Amino acid sequence: MAGTTKDCPGCNLEKADLKGRDLSGADLTGANLRGADLYRANLQKAKLMKATLADAQLIRVDIRNADLTDAFMPHALISDAMANFANLTRANLYGVNLTHSLFMSAKFDGAQLADSDLTEARLAGSSFKGADLSGVWLDGTNLVGIDFSGVKMEAAELTNANLRTAKLVGTDLWGADLFGADLTGADLTNAILKGARLTSAILSDTKTDGADFTDALLPGGGAASTAK
Numbered sequence: 001m002a003g004t005t006k007d008c009p010g011c012n013l014e015k016a017d018l019k020g021r022d023l024s025g026a027d028l029t030g031a032n033l034r035g036a037d038l039y040r041a042n043l044q045k046a047k048l049m050k051a052t053l054a055d056a057q058l059i060r061v062d063i064r065n066a067d068l069t070d071a072f073m074p075h076a077l078i079s080d081a082m083a084n085f086a087n088l089t090r091a092n093l094y095g096v097n098l099t100h101s102l103f104m105s106a107k108f109d110g111a112q113l114a115d116s117d118l119t120e121a122r123l124a125g126s127s128f129k130g131a132d133l134s135g136v137w138l139d140g141t142n143l144v145g146i147d148f149s150g151v152k153m154e155a156a157e158l159t160n161a162n163l164r165t166a167k168l169v170g171t172d173l174w175g176a177d178l179f180g181a182d183l184t185g186a187d188l189t190n191a192i193l194k195g196a197r198l199t200s201a202i203l204s205d206t207k208t209d210g211a212d213f214t215d216a217l218l219p220g221g222g223a224a225s226t227a228k
Contacts, residue, residue: 009047024062 006026013028015035024044028051037057046066053073062082069087074094081101090110098118105125117137123146134154142162149169153176160180170190180200190210197217 006023007028008031009027009029010031011028012032013036014032015037016033017037018033018041019037019039020041021038022042023046024042025046026043027047029047030050031048032052033056034052035055035057036053038061039057040060041058041062043061043063043066046063048063048066048068048071050070051068051072053068053071053076056073056076058076058078058081060080060082061078063086064082065085066083067087068091069089071088071091073096074092075096076093077097078101079097079099081098083106084102084104086103086106088106088108088111090112091108092112093108093116094112094114096113096116098116098121100119101121103121103123103126106123107127108131109127109129111128111131113136114132114134115136116133118141119137119139120141123141123143126146128146128148128151130150132152133148133156134152135156136153137157138161139157140160140162141158143166144162145165145167146163147167148171149167150171152172154172154174156173156176158176158178158181161178161182163178163181163183163186165185166183166187168186168188168191170192171188172192173196174192175195176193177197178201179197181198182202183206184202184204185206187207188211189207191208192212193216194212194214195216196213198213198219199217201219203219
């Protein structure tokens with residue numbers, strides 16, 4: 001806290017005031033940063049594996065290339081953050097606010113993102129293998145070419161999202177809201193869309209082989225009554 005060192009693995013920094021601190025490259029593995037204020041802090045390339053960041057304030061934080069593998073950070077506020085190339089493998093991001101943040105080429109493999117808000121986040125090139133995005137908010141977000149294959153996205157909010165050429169092979173979109181979403185050229189092969197709302201969605205050149213549209217609301221106002 002006195003600024004004499006950046007490294008503090010396993011330290012208890014609960015509710016610490018670290019606003020604007022230069023913690024680039026710091027080793028904070030396993031540190032307790034619950035409720036800490038890291039507004040505009042520089043955490044580039046920081047080691048935050050298994051760190052606790054639940055309820056932490058990370059507004060405008062810089063976590064580019066940081067390692068947050070297995071980090072515990074439910075309900076953290078990470079809006080307007082710079083997080084390109086961040087490693088969030090298996091991180092618990094339940095209910096996290098990630099709005100307007102840059103997460104390009106970030107790694108979310110196996111991450112828990114249920115009920116998180118990713119509205120207008122930039123996610124180009126990011127990986128979501130085995131992630132849980134149930135109930136996630138992605139309204140109006142640019143998701144062109146994103147690979148969500150096999151991802152759990154039940155009840156996801158994707159209204160007016162740009163999903164052109166996105167890969168949604170085997171994706172579980174049960175009850176998802178895709179009203180007005182642009183799915184031009186997207187691959188929905190074997191996707192589960194039971195009860196999904198696709199009213200006003202654009203499905204030009206969309207691959208739907210094996211997709212299940214049971215009880216889904218389709219473009220044009222029609223409703224599918226059986227699997228298709």
